[in-house]
Amino acid sequence: MLQENERSLIEKRLLDERKRAQDSIGHFDELSDELRDRTGELSGMDQHMADYATEQHEQEKQFLMASVEGRRLYALDEALERLYKEPEQFGLCDVCGKQIEMARLEVIPETRLCAEHAIARDEASDADADPREADGTAHPA
Ligand SMILES: [Zn+2]
Incomplete structure (x- = not known):
């Protein structure tokens, strides 16, 4: 079982690697936010733009899982979840x-x-x- 200081070191490493993977993928989260902002600004096209945004999000997710960095990001998320939920098993x-x-x-x-x-x-x-x-x-x- 990990010591408290080892656990926080691993947590920091996971968060660092997660950020690095996100950076190399190319800021998908930020892109989605931009799209959402634009959707809010364009009145009259709300429903259409909302559908478009959802579709974009699905495509992004699929693209993410198809790439090495995307899968790494997924693995890092999964590891963080394990670390928080079952620290004694990590x-x-x-x-x-x-x-x-x-x-x-x-x-x-x-x-x-x-x-x-x-x-x-x-x-x-x-x-x-x-x-x-x-x-x-x-x-x-
Ligand atoms: Zn072994």
């Missing part, structure tokens, strides 16, 4: 349940795998799954 490896190394969490705060299992998973996907590394070799907790 930072435990999905495979072995051990505490993920703090040094690793500082670099990839949204990770759900310890270094050992992240490497095993990467190798499995790169080398088209070595049968010796297949599931079923899980260590007892």
